[in-house]
Amino acid sequence: MALVDRISGALDSGPGGVILTSVDALINWARGQSLWAFPMGTACCAMELIAASFSKFDFDRMGTFPRPDPRHTDVMILAGTITEKMRPAVRRLYEQMPDPKWVVAMGNCTVSGGIFYYDTYSVVRGADEFLPVDVYVAGCPPRPESLQDAIIQLRRLVAEESIAPGRRHEQTTTLPRPKAGGDR
Amino acid sequence: MTPDEMAALLERITAHNPRLHPLFSLEFGDAVVGVERAELFATAADLRDAGFDRLGMVTAVDRDEVFVLVYRLHSRSLSAAIFLKTLVPRDDAWVASLVELWPAALWQEREVFDLFGIHFEGHPDLRRILLPDDFVGHPLRKDYDDPRLIRRPDYI
Amino acid sequence: MAVSVESRNLVSAPDGGSREELVVNVGPSHPSTHGVGRVIVHLDGDIVVKAEPVIGYLHRGIEKMAENRTYLQVVPLTDRLDYVGSMYANWAYCRAVERLAGIAVPERAEYLRVIVCELQRIASHMMGIGASAADTGAFTFFIYAFDQRERIIELFERLCGARLTYNYVRPGGVSFDAPQGWTQDVLAFTKAFRAAAADLDRLFFGNVIARGRMKGIGVLSADDAVAWGASGPTARASGVNWDLRKHDPYSVYPRMDFDVVVGERGDAYDRGRCRLLECVESCRIIDQAISQMHPGPVRTEGLPRLLQPRPGEAYDHIESARGSLGVYLVSDGSVRPYRMHVRSPAFCNLALLPLLAEGHTLSDLVVVLGSLDPVFGEVDR
Numbered sequence: 232m233a234l235v236d237r238i239s240g241a242l243d244s245g246p247g248g249v250i251l252t253s254v255d256a257l258i259n260w261a262r263g264q265s266l267w268a269f270p271m272g273t274a275c276c277a278m279e280l281i282a283a284s285f286s287k288f289d290f291d292r293m294g295t296f297p298r299p300d301p302r303h304t305d306v307m308i309l310a311g312t313i314t315e316k317m318r319p320a321v322r323r324l325y326e327q328m329p330d331p332k333w334v335v336a337m338g339n340c341t342v343s344g345g346i347f348y349y350d351t352y353s354v355v356r357g358a359d360e361f362l363p364v365d366v367y368v369a370g371c372p373p374r375p376e377s378l379q380d381a382i383i384q385l386r387r388l389v390a391e392e393s394i395a396p397g398r399r400h401e402q403t404t405t406l407p408r409p410k411a412g413g414d415r
Numbered sequence: 416m417t418p419d420e421m422a423a424l425l426e427r428i429t430a431h432n433p434r435l436h437p438l439f440s441l442e443f444g445d446a447v448v449g450v451e452r453a454e455l456f457a458t459a460a461d462l463r464d465a466g467f468d469r470l471g472m473v474t475a476v477d478r479d480e481v482f483v484l485v486y487r488l489h490s491r492s493l494s495a496a497i498f499l500k501t502l503v504p505r506d507d508a509w510v511a512s513l514v515e516l517w518p519a520a521l522w523q524e525r526e527v528f529d530l531f532g533i534h535f536e537g538h539p540d541l542r543r544i545l546l547p548d549d550f551v552g553h554p555l556r557k558d559y560d561d562p563r564l565i566r567r568p569d570y571i
Numbered sequence: 572m573a574v575s576v577e578s579r580n581l582v583s584a585p586d587g588g589s590r591e592e593l594v595v596n597v598g599p600s601h602p603s604t605h606g607v608g609r610v611i612v613h614l615d616g617d618i619v620v621k622a623e624p625v626i627g628y629l630h631r632g633i634e635k636m637a638e639n640r641t642y643l644q645v646v647p648l649t650d651r652l653d654y655v656g657s658m659y660a661n662w663a664y665c666r667a668v669e670r671l672a673g674i675a676v677p678e679r680a681e682y683l684r685v686i687v688c689e690l691q692r693i694a695s696h697m698m699g700i701g702a703s704a705a706d707t708g709a710f711t712f713f714i715y716a717f718d719q720r721e722r723i724i725e726l727f728e729r730l731c732g733a734r735l736t737y738n739y740v741r742p743g744g745v746s747f748d749a750p751q752g753w754t755q756d757v758l759a760f761t762k763a764f765r766a767a768a769a770d771l772d773r774l775f776f777g778n779v780i781a782r783g784r785m786k787g788i789g790v791l792s793a794d795d796a797v798a799w800g801a802s803g804p805t806a807r808a809s810g811v812n813w814d815l816r817k818h819d820p821y822s823v824y825p826r827m828d829f830d831v832v833v834g835e836r837g838d839a840y841d842r843g844r845c846r847l848l849e850c851v852e853s854c855r856i857i858d859q860a861i862s863q864m865h866p867g868p869v870r871t872e873g874l875p876r877l878l879q880p881r882p883g884e885a886y887d888h889i890e891s892a893r894g895s896l897g898v899y900l901v902s903d904g905s906v907r908p909y910r911m912h913v914r915s916p917a918f919c920n921l922a923l924l925p926l927l928a929e930g931h932t933l934s935d936l937v938v939v940l941g942s943l944d945p946v947f948g949e950v951d952r
Contacts, residue, residue, distance in 0.1 A: 271600065273607050274629055274948055275654035278698075278735055282724075285717045299602040316547045317607060317628045320599050346647065349567035350639045351632040352554045353546065372735050445886055468797050472886075472914040476901050485899065487886065487914070491797075491813060498886070519800030522922040530634075545627035545951055554635055555910075567639050 255393045262305065262331070263386040265294040269304035269328060271321060274311030276338035276372040283375035295382050301327040306385060308378070309362070312340040312347055313355045325362055331392065335381050336364045339371045346371060447498040455501050456511040459486070462499070463516050466490040470517035473524055475531045477557045480505055482533055486513070503533055512538035530555040590615060595933070599628045603706045603937035606947035610924070610940070612933060619936055622928040624921060629951040637911040642668050642742060642878040645908065649898075650736035652913060653949040656695040658687050659891035660898075660913070660949075661740035666821070666887035667898040668742040672880040679867040680744035681822045685860045686757065687730070687739060688889070689853040693764065694723040695892035696804075696846040703843060703941025704775050707784045712775040719767055722760055729753060742878060744870030754861045761854040768851050776844050785840035789927035789939035792837060799926070800919040803894025804845040805943055809837030815890035826863060827856045839942035846892075846944070877906050893917045893944060917949040 268290075272280050284290045284297050298304050301324045313321055325334070336358045339345025344356035358364055365388055368381045450458045467488040476483040486499040503510050512535035513520040524535045525544040532553035535541055543550065552559055598609030607628035613621040633652060637645045649660035662684055669676060701716030724734050729750055731739040739746050775781050796806040806813060814831040816824045832848040834841030882904040888897035894916025901910040920943045927943075928936045 275651055275735055277606065278654060281717070282721065282734075285721070286714055287718075287721050299600075312629060312631055314628060314630055316630065317599065320628070324600055346651065347631050347636070349565050350636045352559075352561045352564050352635065353630050353632050374734060445884075470800055471895070472897060472899065472912070474899060474912040474914075476884075476910045487897070487899075491818075494818065496819075517800065518795075518798050519919060519922070522918065523800075526918075543627075545630040547627070554632060 258394060259390045259392055262392075263389040265296075266306045266333070266382060266385065266389070267304045268295050268297050268335075269301050269307045269324070270297045270299065270310065271307050271324065272310045273313060273317060273321075274340065276310035276340070279372045279375050280308060280310040280337065280378065283378045288375040288379065290379065290382075293379060293382055301325070302329060304328055305331070306333045306335055306382075307362075308335045308337055309341040309358045309364075310337045310372075312345075313358055314353045315355060316353065318355050318361060321358075322361055333365045333385055333388070334358070334362050335366045335368065335378075335385060337368045337378055337381070338373055339369060342367045342369060445498055446496070447500060449500045449502075452501045452503060452510055455484075455499075456513065456516075459488075459499065459513050459516055462488055462497075466492045467497070468492070470513065470519045470523075471496070473513075473520055473527055475503075475527050475533060475555075477531065477555065479557070482508060482531060484510055484527070484533070508532060509534040509536055511536050512541075514538055529553070532556065592620065597936070599625070604940065605702055605945055608921075608940065608945060608947055608950075610928075610936065612928075612936065614933060617932045617934075619928050619931055619933060622925050622936060624924050626918075626921065626947070627951050629947045631952070633952050634911055634913065637908050639907060641906050642672075642880075642908065643876065645911065646741060647736065647738050649913075650738055651948060652915075652952060653695075653891065653893070653896070653917070653946050654735060655698050655946050656691045656892045657735065657737050658684075658691040658740060659889060659896050661737065662688060663887060663889045663891070663896045663898045663913075664900075664911075665740050665742045666889065667885050667900040668878065668880070670885040670887050671883060671900055671902055672742070672878050674743045674871055674874065676744055677868045677871060678823070679748070679864060680869045682860050682864040683745050683749060683869060684740055685823055685827075686754075686857050686864075687727070687737075687745075689856045689860075690723050690726060690757070690760075692853045692892045693850045694720045696850050697723075699892070699941075699944035700775070700843045700846050703839075703938065703944065704781070706937045706941045707781060709775055709778070709781060712771065715767075715771060715774065719764060719771075722763075726753070726757060726760065729756075741870070743874045744868070746870075748869045754864070757857060758861060761857050765851060765854055768847060768854075772844075772847055776840070776847065782840065784935075784938055785843060785942070786838055787836075788839040788931060788935050789942060790836060790838045791923060791927060795923075795926065796837070799923050801894070801923060802916050802919065803890070803892065804832075804842055804849060805894065805920045805923070807832060808834030808841035808845045810835060815888060815895050819888075821887075821889060823860070823863070824856075827859050829855050829859075839938050842942040842944075879904070879906050888914065891916060893946065893949070894920060896949075913949075913952055915949045915952060917943075917945045917947075918952075921945045921950055 270280050307325055336342050341358040344354055347354040348356055366381045366385050368377050370377055467490045469489040471489045472487040474485050482503040484501050484503055488499055489496040512524055524538055527533055528541055529543045529545050530553055593614040595612045595614055597612060598604045599607045609625040611623045612619055633648050636648060649664045650657040652660040697716040697720040701713040705713040728734050731737045731747055791809045793810045796809040796811050810833055812831055812833050817831050829852045832845050834845050880902045882902055884901040886897055886899045888895045896916055897914030899912040900908050903909040927939045
């Protein structure tokens with residue numbers, strides 16, 4: 232029902248071409264319902280990421296399915312502290328993901344450095360220093376429900392995207408997407 | 416161990432080994448013995464033969480002009496543990512490696528090398544272990560400074 | 572990135588010819604490295620000639636950070652060390668502080684510490700053997716084991732409000748007393764867990780595939796375990812009967828009646844099964860602790876917020892799920908530690924990987940790595 236509602240809604244009030252808007256609605260609906268996640272679990276938050284995927288919280292019912300291969304996934308969930316030593320690996324994994332792709336920064340470490348902001352010589356202060364982050368989840372670590380809420384927020388973001396050239400959803404961050412084939 | 420047992424152990428160890436001398440009092444409950452840097456390896460070998468079959472911990476403390484190297488040895492047969500300490504001058508920071516005696520030192524000495532810049536003579540594979548190979552400096556030294564490091568405001 | 576072939580080298584073989592050596596990079600993001608571990612593997616065919624772990628991808632500099640925090644402010648940092656078993660690092664650190672500052676701990680707090688740490692041991696072992704079972708393909712077991720872990724986390728959440736980073740054990744006691752009805756629920760859990768442990772044992776360790784994958788893999792001799800500084804279930808599976816709770820007893824453990832689980836062969840199977848059997852012993856300890864516990868204060872009265880121990884140094888250790896976890900603290904008389912060092916059992920156990928993986932196939936490498944149960948927050952600190 233939801234799909235029919237969405238498409239008929241687009242037909243009634245869509246600002247662009249009727250057919251193109253419908254295709255957008257269809258594609259975004261499909262994309263938003265099965266956001267396969269790349270679990271970039273580096274530290275403590277990875278435990279909550281696992282907990283979110285397992286029976287009690289059950290991420291699968293939201294179509295979010297963790298795949299350890301970046302080439303199969305749509306959204307990278309950055310769970311845990313990113314150190315300077317890890318940064319090139321995270322960036323390379325991001326580049327290996329096919330477009331369109333989104334990034335969820337889970338936990339204070341990936342939002343701003345969190346508890347590791349001061350006095351440390353090896354921690355990247357926030358994943359948005361080198362990746363375009365779409366959704367930030369605060370918490371140290373965030374509860375699994377927070378992560379699930381982040382996916383719901385991400386669906387809203389996905390629903391605003393368009394496949395039409397020039398009408399692509401602009402990234403909320405001003406950071407450029409890294410070029411493919413960067414450093415390792 | 417009770418303090419009496421520990422004092423007896425200290426006396427037993429130091430009586431047989433003139434190189435060792437009790438360094439610190441036992442107020443915190445640990446038996447500590449000190450040794451000259453040049454005699455570290457021989458002393459450690461003696462202690463291993465005396466039953467300290469386990470090297471629990473290797474670390475260092477930056478005391479301005481010297482580094483204090485701290486080894487924690489443990490013996491199951493004596494059911495005892497002691498700390499072995501030696502001083503290393505900051506401008507000539509090297510010490511003999513104990514990898515030959517306890518392979519447990521393999522990674523722990525690499526860690527001390529990485530974070531303090533103390534060279535372990537005779538270590539088979541002395542490279543950085545925790546930090547990237549191109550990292551400059553040794554961060555656990557008290558005089559380490561890094562422009563990326565943001566000091567925490569002192570509001571306690 | 573997960574697994575990539577780095578190079579093919581021709582090396583001379585003992586028979587005078589040459590063979591091709593394949594250098595394969597596993598990690599630092601790989602589902603079987605349990606975090607951000609990385610192993611550079613030299614392969615001859617499918618046989619591991621040399622495995623070289625590369626660590627430090629989670630080195631956050633906690634020891635340096637502690638030098639600019641007051642003694643109480645370091646406790647949350649210790650949570651993030653071993654994030655599968657936060658209570659242990661809390662406790663080890665607090666014991667070192669208490670020794671340094673000469674703080675006595677109320678009896679009820681000691682009992683609560685023992686109860687939470689034994690619950691934590693079960694939770695940590697469920698994660699450890701569950702994840703290593705998933706590496707061998709037994710994903711169902713992982714979900715069953717994680718279910719038990721989730722129940723413990725719910726108990727912790729009721730106790731201190733957090734699911735993972737508890738900050739529960741504080742210098743001089745614990746942060747909160749157990750809420751009403753909590754101990755009964757813990758007893759109900761241990762009762763249910765005993766039955767579940769028997770199921771888990773049958774489900775995985777009785778399984779012919781698990782036996783085939785794990786028996787005889789990564790055999791560690793007792794002498795090597797001692798010489799390499801291995802501790803915890805990794806050493807005990809090799810027959811080294813050494814458990815700090817028994818052999819260097821601390822807190823109220825001398826009043827507890829429990830057995831140290833010791834393995835025979837020292838292979839990956841024994842290491843895994845030792846962990847599971849230890850959980851049942853933990854249930855025994857929890858039951859005794861709850862029956863011995865009396866109402867009373869849980870935090871030393873009149874303790875200043877700003878601890879200022881006299882100059883000196885202290886070391887204290889506890890038996891964590893991974894082995895003997897020690898904290899070495901140096902005080903210069905100020906309100907901040909002059910130096911803190913964490914003697915990490917996971918770090919020392921992981922150093923065994925090259926020794927254990929050599930001569931096995933690449934698929935057995937992940938079994939060996941899983942059986943060492945590394946947590947990279949603690950390995951890298």
